[in-house]
Amino acid sequence: MDTLSPTGRRLRVAITLLAAALLLAGTAWGSDDDFPFGPFRMYAGVNGPNEDAPDPRVDGTDTTGAVVALTERSSGLRRAEIEAHQAEYEADPALLAPVAEAYRTRNPGAPKLVEVRLVVRWHEIRSSRPTGRYRDETVATWRAP
Amino acid sequence: MAGTVSARLVAWLTEAVPRGRVAAFRTVVYLFVALDLVVFTPWVRPHGDLSTDLYHPLLIGRILPLPAPTKPLVEIVFWLLLVLSLAAASGRAPRALGWTVFALYFEWMVIAMSYGKVDHDRFAFLVALAVLPTAGRARHGDPTPTQRGGWALRVTQIAVVATYFLASWAKLRYGGPGWMTGSVLARAILRRGTDLADLIAPIPFVLIAAQVGIMTFELLSPLIFVLKSRARYLAVAFFYSFHWLTIALITISFAPHQVALLSFLPLEKVRPLLWVRGKASALGLGQRAGGRTPGEPVPVPGDPAVGGPGEREHRAALQQPADWAPRPAAAPE
Numbered sequence: 001m002d003t004l005s006p007t008g009r010r011l012r013v014a015i016t017l018l019a020a021a022l023l024l025a026g027t028a029w030g031s032d033d034d035f036p037f038g039p040f041r042m043y044a045g046v047n048g049p050n051e052d053a054p055d056p057r058v059d060g061t062d063t064t065g066a067v068v069a070l071t072e073r074s075s076g077l078r079r080a081e082i083e084a085h086q087a088e089y090e091a092d093p094a095l096l097a098p099v100a101e102a103y104r105t106r107n108p109g110a111p112k113l114v115e116v117r118l119v120v121r122w123h124e125i126r127s128s129r130p131t132g133r134y135r136d137e138t139v140a141t142w143r144a145p
Numbered sequence: 146m147a148g149t150v151s152a153r154l155v156a157w158l159t160e161a162v163p164r165g166r167v168a169a170f171r172t173v174v175y176l177f178v179a180l181d182l183v184v185f186t187p188w189v190r191p192h193g194d195l196s197t198d199l200y201h202p203l204l205i206g207r208i209l210p211l212p213a214p215t216k217p218l219v220e221i222v223f224w225l226l227l228v229l230s231l232a233a234a235s236g237r238a239p240r241a242l243g244w245t246v247f248a249l250y251f252e253w254m255v256i257a258m259s260y261g262k263v264d265h266d267r268f269a270f271l272v273a274l275a276v277l278p279t280a281g282r283a284r285h286g287d288p289t290p291t292q293r294g295g296w297a298l299r300v301t302q303i304a305v306v307a308t309y310f311l312a313s314w315a316k317l318r319y320g321g322p323g324w325m326t327g328s329v330l331a332r333a334i335l336r337r338g339t340d341l342a343d344l345i346a347p348i349p350f351v352l353i354a355a356q357v358g359i360m361t362f363e364l365l366s367p368l369i370f371v372l373k374s375r376a377r378y379l380a381v382a383f384f385y386s387f388h389w390l391t392i393a394l395i396t397i398s399f400a401p402h403q404v405a406l407l408s409f410l411p412l413e414k415v416r417p418l419l420w421v422r423g424k425a426s427a428l429g430l431g432q433r434a435g436g437r438t439p440g441e442p443v444p445v446p447g448d449p450a451v452g453g454p455g456e457r458e459h460r461a462a463l464q465q466p467a468d469w470a471p472r473p474a475a476a477p478e
Contacts, residue, residue: 001288003292004292012296020303033203034203036254039319040314044318046324047329048323078262085261089229094291098199102195128331129352130334
């Protein structure tokens with residue numbers, strides 16, 4: 001049997017305790033910024049049983065007038081990454097310009113985008129389940145100069 | 146009294162496992178790194194196409210500090226990680242390759258998570274990558290018990306359970322007990338649900354029951370450590386079924402976490418190469434005397450047929466518990 005030396009054992013116990021302490025502190029007081037010791041807050045939000053659900057997306061219009069869905073594949077940005085900065089985009093729509101730039105980098109042959117819109121589809125929820133009804137709201141629009 | 150309790154905890158923390166289990170886990174973990182780059186988390190590499198203005202580094206990226214992810218940097222990390230993780234999966238140079246893969250994968254994770262969204266399916270996998278370099282050399286099929294390897298697997302298990310248990314704390318911290326009767330699952334299904342999820346979501350109370358169920362199993366998850374083998378494997382099966390149901394409903398895979406979950410299982414019993422060779426020799430597809438691994442049954446004219454006493458003895462020798470010491474091999478019949 002391959003046995004640990006007393007030093008090896010002590011070191012491993014110490015590392016385990018340190019990591020556990022960091023993780024507990026992260027869960028109690030930390031935030032996502034403290035990755036990997038931040039809280040495990042996947043789906044931990046407060047959502048009331050009759051609160052409509054936002055479903056944001058980014059759409060673009062190119063020079064031919066076609067509407068382009070700016071997804072993770074076409075722009076390189078995940079939907080959650082856009083959503084994290086939604087308030088900033090609403091306050092300053094010019095911040096959507098890099099999304100158009102990212103689309104151009106990843107799709108060099110495609111017509112350029114003349115407009116980028118952040119659109120939120122609000123799904124109606126009653127008694128903690130969807131009703132099937134929704135409405136769209138455009139919260140930020142950037143137009144190419 | 147306290148001394149005995151802490152001594153037992155330390156013994157539990159460093160309980161030995163067969164080296165073959167470490168070898169198997171190591172191979173799966175490093176192969177997964179390669180698959181993660183290309184299949185499971187392919188959206189990281191396109192971050193190199195984005196302006197570095199969009200890179201808001203996590204705390205660790207600011208403290209170290211880590212360089213801003215330009216396209217050349219992202220490509221270099223990608224290719225190095227791909228090549229080195231495949232090399233590490235061979236089991237060679239476990240420390241040199243293991244530490245390098247950990248460092249590169251950690252940087253890859255910072256590149257992934259510094260654009261506004263931090264994922265929470267990685268902690269146990271990162272722990273596995275961090276501790277595997279300390280587990281020592283290990284060959285597939287080697288029954289020698291190792292405490293180094295035992296600690297590595299045990300802390301990975303603890304990280305897996307912490308992911309569930311502390312997730313329930315986070316729900317209570319951010320959502321309160323009202324989380325269970327709220328609309329979190331309805332939201333998730335609306336944003337990324339499958340057709341199956343769309344069928345289930347409108348049924349009264351199903352989603353609420355699911356939310357209560359999730360909170361319950363997360364809070365109870367540490368109990369897996371007091372369960373004995375069969376019950377423990379059932380608990381692991383339950384965890385896997387939860388993740389597969391999640392995939393079927395909202396396409397979230399938690400794949401790295403599912404790999405770390407393998408740390409609970411007797412992986413040394415899974416020997417795909419031996420099974421293939423055994424099938425091949427049973428079909429009479431040629432058997433070279435020098436071409437077998439130690440412990441592998443070799444049919445010889447005059448041996449008992451498959452399922453006879455000789456074969457059972459061999460199989461028992463491959464599946465000894467952790468505290469079994471190797472004995473001299475029996476004389477060939």
